[in-house]
Amino acid sequence: MSIDVRTTEDVPQFGLLIRQHRMRIGLTQRELADFSTVSVRAIRDLEQGRARRPRQDTVRLIADGLRLGLRARADLETAANQGRTSWAVKASYEAEPPAPPVAVDTLLGREQETAVITDELGSGAERLVTIVGTNGVGRTRLALEVATRLHAADRTPVLWCAVAQPPAGAGGDRLAALVRGCVDQLLDTADPAAGDDLAAFVETVADRPPLLVLDGLGDRTVRPERVAHLLRGCPGLRLLVTADRPLDVPGERPFLLAPLALPEETDPADPLAVNQVPTVRLFVERARRARPDFTLTAADAPLVADICRRVDGLPLAVQAVASWLVVYDIPMLHQCLHGDPAGLLQHLAGAEGGTRLRDALHRRLALLPAADRDLLAALCARGDTFGLPDVMALTGRNLPDSGRAVRDLVLHGLVRPSYEAGQSRFRILHLVRAAQLCGPGVEPVPADVAA
Structure with a gap:
């Protein structure tokens, strides 16, 4: 004879209430059956x-x-209705697999990144992928492209939760409310009086596991044991997160999203060649929204290439700068960007992207350990690019410790890696320097500064 090993966490509130009331008045299940005719x-x-x-x-x-x-009868009715509501949500979910939000623009220059993450999640090689990178680099757009491809390939259900947005009010989508409740429990921000939405989520989706997307996690932290419980309870579930930094939970695959590829300073000024670079393609596409007749000329090509380098290939910054072509020409835009780049990060139409970008850079610097902030300041004083030997010389750290320090700068989105002639090099973002996150004339870091 099999033994039922269910815990009270597995039993709905309705079943718990029946047992509590029955035990309170001293009835056996047989006696309750006789009294109720059930x-x-x-x-x-x-x-x-x-x-x-x-x-x-x-x-x-x-x-x-x-x-x-x-009152007790009303509580029992409420618990029963919750069970019936969960069944209705489950039936609706399985009948029509939810789709991701519809993209409003074309994704440029991210084919390799999209293919890697789609393959890892689609094959089940990875179940928890966290896309990290600086604000404005396009984490949300990449996650949306991955989700769209997985849904199109085999109708994978996609449950999308924009974490930074307030939850919908009463009367909204029940499935969306369940997803939000589950996410709140992962973040430990759920109302203590609320039910166990994590368990209800697993019960709803377990038979057809979805891709759950937590978009815009920022610097919030999750409860590792609850993430583990979710992945165990729903073995086919895959989790895609966009965040400021890795979650640091077991089984996580951090994916660093670098800015778009930039034209090299040695690239030819041929407009056709320059226009093949993803950052320039994005600039031209956005420029034509401001000026439909815009054409990349031989005279403008080197200036546009330098503009893209000055905003570090960050899609949000490229879009904001290109919007100013409504009133500027390319030479004036180039000149202003060199003189006061911070002002051009504010979209001409008044969007808040530039403000968010500057605030995010300052916040990222504030999150750095003091030793890493000092290191970044010293590196800024030396120039735009550096290698690990430069870090070792500045700090006196050994090679592994220097590598860890640079990795922190990379994951915070303040530095981008490159590989030149078989060597690892790193470039401090122009916008980091322009926002005066690193002051000029900073003294070298003392040798005893070690993380």
Whole structure:
């Protein structure tokens, strides 16, 4: 004979209430069955969580058999309705797999990144991927492209939660509310009085595991044990996160999203050649929104290439700068960007992207350990690019410790890596320097500054 090993966490509130009331008045399951005319098996299944959606007449008969008062009867009805609502959500979810939000623009220059993450999640090689990178680099757009491809390939359900946005009010999408409740529990921000949305989420999606996207996690932290519980409870579930930094939970695959590829300073000024570079293609596409007749000429090509380098290939910054072509020509835009780049990061139409970008850079610097902030300041004073030997010379650290320090700068989105002639080199973002995150004339870091 098999033994039921369900815990109280597996049993819906309705089953728990029946058992509590029955035990309170000293009834066995057989006695409650006699009083209520509901079968012993039905009562046992309800109490143990094997039956979760009782009919209304069953609820009424059990309440009568327990001799419940008006308030206790109302609580029992509410618990029963929750079970029926969960079943309705589950049925709707399985009938029509949810799709990701619809993209409003074309993704440029991210084919390799999209293919890697799509393959890893689609094959099941990775179940938890966190896209990290500086604000404005396009984390959300990449996640959306991956989700869209997975949904199109085999109708994978996509449950999208924009973490930074406030949850929908009452009367909204029940599935969306369930997803948000589950995410709040992962973040430990759920209302203590709320139900166990994480368990309800697993019950709803377990038969057809989705891609769950947590977009815009920022610098929030998750409860590792709850993430592990979610992945165990729903073995086919895949989790895609966009965040400021890795979650640091077991099984996570951090994916560093670098800015778009930039034209090299040695590239020819041929407009056709320059226009093949993803950052320039994005600039030209956005320039034509401001000026439909815009054409990249031989005279403008080197200036546009330098403009793209000055904004570090960050898509949000490229879009903001290109919007100013409504009133500027290319030479004037280039000149202003060299003189006061911060002002041009504010979209001409008044969008807040530039403000968010500058604030995010300052916030990222503030999150650095003091030793890493000092190192960044010293590197800024030396120039735009550096290698690990430069870090070792500045700090006196050994090679592994120097590598860890640079990795922190890279993951914070303040430095971008490159590989030149078989050597690893790193470039401090122009916008980091322009925002005066690193002051000029900083003294070299003392040799005893070690992380």
